[in-house]
Amino acid sequence: MNYRISFFRLMLLICIVFIMPINVFSGSRPGRVIRIPNRVSMSHKKDAAAHHLYFPLLKNGTEYISYIGLVNVDNQAANFTIHVMDSSGTEVITPTTGTLDPMGRFYAPVSTDELEGPLWGEVVSDGVLTGYLNLMGRDNERSMFVRASDTLQKQLYLPHIAPEVQYWNTYTAIVNGNRSDTEPSNVFLDFVSGSTPLDGPLKPLAQYYCEWATDVYPDPDGFPEGMPFWGKIWNNVAADKSDDVLAGMELFVRKGDEIHQECGLDLGSETAETLYFPHIDVNGSYWWTGIAIENVSTGTATVTFQPYDASGTALTPVTYDMTASQKLVKVVQSFWTDQSLDFPTNTAWIKVSTAEGRLIGYELFGTLDDAGYRLLAGINAPSSGEVKLLYPHVDSSADFWTGVAAVNIGTEAAVVSAVAYDNSGKLLKTITISDNLAPNQKIVNTVKAFFTDDSNDGPPEGTTMVMLESTQPIVGFELWGNLTPEQDYISGMLATPLPPIFFRENFERDDYTGQNSEWELWPISDNQDTGLGWDLASLTSYGTGDTFHSSYNQSVPGGFDYIVGYFGDQNIRNHQILVSPVITLPDNVSEASFYSQFGWPDYAEDPDAFYLTENTAIGDGWSLDSATALKTFTKADIQGFPLSNEPSLNGENTSFTRWKKERVDISAYAGKTVRFIFEINSLYGESWQVDRFEVR
CATH class of the missing domain: 2.60.120.200 (Jelly Rolls)
Structure with a gap:
């Protein structure tokens, strides 16, 4: 008509x-x-003609040095500016500027000088970039990756506050990324059974940084009774009165002398009916894997944990009836043993899904006591796959290793290729790593092993990034760590799906x-x-x-x-x-x-x-x-x-x-x-x- x-x-x-x-x-x-x-x-929060990345926490003092990684995932050259600010929003160093060709990469410390206090960063560019933070201990015994936020939110999910304060510190950094308005934000944590105002107001370009047990819920009262140890952070006591100005991240740091387990997660607002945990390792007395799941819906949801072996064969699942706002946090075996079931041997990855609500979640990898509590990595759980995944931090030299995991979540067998790039964006080499990756099948290996053959001992010299290209949607992440003098740290992050999001409207x-x-x-x-x-x-x-x-x-x-x-x-x-x-x-x-x-x-x-x-x-x-x-x-x-x-x-x-x-x-x-x-x-x-x- x-x-x-x-x-x-x-x-x-x-x-x-x-x-x-x-x-x-x-x-x-x-x-x-x-x-x-x-x-x-x-007033809009940002220049509509520019693209923004937010790094809610940078540390560049006596203990840590912050490296910023950027990749131009646009199809044309992109100019960028890096702003580094203190908690009040005042720039503390001269902005760094540069230009990246398509698939070009920038990786450098925010400053060679020691800078006081918690800081945060913003990258403004005229093209689409993806980015990440590498927060390194100056003692070279700690490292963590955290992905940059590419959008501001009205509300952020805080998936976990560690209640075992004798073992863990939980830190959170929140920034008000609004460059235009002058109205400050009153930031609150809504933890289902109550809410807590955080120190504020949070002015435009200001940062809030806390350790929950020390700064927000100190003794003698401590955490509120009945607190579920997760919640939503928004910038007003009533979310419908707030605006989309927030970006955030959280860190978990294990306490103890000679313990260097630390990791970070970026905070977002996306929920899903299905979450993927692409790598599970419970290898003997060395590794443990933990999973956290929250039912963020308003009703009870039956949640299924479906494990698969590396070939894609479905193993014995387990289900939980999760009430509204309930959280489950366990080492992965306990999801089965707590119901008097055997944890399926050969479990390589897990899909968690529900038809009755919406979920958020993440996983942690760590080493056990016998391995010295040295290694820890945190990975946000992806909810969907793409046919191209970028692994933006690759080092296969003698002192480092980079591991890559990917799962075919499509309905048909996939051909999967690995493409190596250098910092200039030059394509160095393309190889086929699977010509028949079955649905639910997983591939995992070091980048060096993928590119090793009779005539090559690893990827081409200068490789700093790897792209996996698949004929079916895949999900995956990377782990990176040192090898010498011994394995002291690992860092992990989700692979970046491509093509990038060019336009987004969250209707907030x-x-x-x-x-x-x-x-x-x-x-x-x-x-x-x-x-x-x-x-x-x-x-x-x-x-x-x-x-x-x-x-x-x-x-x-x-x-x-x-x-x-x-x-x-x-x-x-x-x-x-x-x-x-x-x-x-x-x-x-x-x-x-x-x-x-x-x-x-x-x-x-x-x-x-x-x-x-x-x-x-x-x-x-x-x-x-x-x-x-x-x-x-x-x-x-x-x-x-x-x-x-x-x-x-x-x-x-x-x-x-x-x-x-x-x-x-x-x-x-x-x-x-x-x-x-x-x-x-x-x-x-x-x-x-x-x-x-x-x-x-």
Whole structure:
């Protein structure tokens, strides 16, 4: 059907939105109070033309030296600037600048001088970079990798605070990366059964750094009774009043003389139904592997731990019924032995999944007492795979080793190649490491072993990075450590999926309906609803005064908020489109993805759809006929999706589908200038929720 944007209806919508809110109550459905949008444009946290990386903690004093690693994963040269600041946001050294060619790498200490106090860093670039921190002990007996954050969040998950304070210190660094606003943030830890304000307010570009048992919960009171030792950090006591300005990381440091076990994790806001733990090692009296899992949803979730051997054969699983907000932290064998089951021998990796909620998690590798408590590495659990993974820190010289692990999580056998690069971005060598990697099969080896053959003893000279390229999606990570004079430390981090995320929208800001927003809302010609057809869940309210977010409380794929395409009121069609900013796609673009959920699917009649258009001048008289439907959700599709079991989404007259990640191939539009469109077409029917829209 040739739907056009109606100028008359657009004017009617604007007049009614500005003149009067409407409160309609319709049968068993809550009536919507139209939110009058705030027409004052919010300051954005960063220069929209630049890309940013955040390093929430740098130490460069007498005990540690901080190395920053950067790789240009864009398809053109990128200029960058490294800013190093103290906890107040004051720059302490002259910024470092440089230029990287595609796949070029920078790796250097933040300063050759000793710098006082906890610091943090920000990298600003005109191209897409990925980055990581290597925090090295000056005694060369400690090291940890932590990935840089490439986005700011309204809310961060803190997956663990070690309660065994006699053995462990837990440190956390949080930064307010907002360069534009002057409004400070009041940072809180919400730990389910209560909340604790952290020292603040946290001003723009300021850092908060603490050790939880010493600085936040000191004796005699100590940790609050019933604390689950994980939580959410946000920058206001009410998350719907906060803004997306936070980045963070945490460190675990084992106590004791001659003990050098330390590791770090970057903090994020993404949740998932499935998590992958690509490497498990419980080798005799040398290694232990620990796993932490949190059920961040609002209801009980049955969680399955499915182990596989290295060939991809499924072994005996174990299940746990995890209540809302419950955490499980165990050495991996205990997940089985605590249920009087034998831990499957030959376990090489584990998939943890649920159909009833959303999870976060990570794993730790460490050496046991017999090995001297010397080695420790922390790895965030990935939730999805890609066909290219970058391992950005490789050293196969006589003094160091680099190990690489990858698992085929696809449905077919994969051909996997390893590509070696040097710091300039030059491709040095490509080899095939598996021509038939079966589904769920794992490959693990040192980089040196991968590239060793009859005529080569390791990778080409100058190799500092390795890319794994696969015909099926893979997940993986790397471990790096020293060899001489003895093995003193290891560091680990997830591999970087490529192509990189070129554009991301987490739907956390409250200016989508503001007149200066880069996103646009337009009614289609047959639209009858005079309200905002799309709005944030935390901002639209109902006859009860509650918001969509509070009425339908649930765990979401990322952060706190999401955007909602509303159901029409009774016999009033809501047919409106949410239009992205104008985006020029890179030459290596591969896909667009987003998380999708439908409310009240039984009411669905007309299709909802996701489009791309090269006609970027959307306005009065514009037609969807000039757009290409990339994904259409028919009545049968919407009603066929499995339903969520979270309590507030599964009651009388209420049902929501589970969140589902949709991925669409857009490689045919490489180099094009486009806009993306979400179309809601609801006649007193379903709602459509969207979160974490990404283009890579």
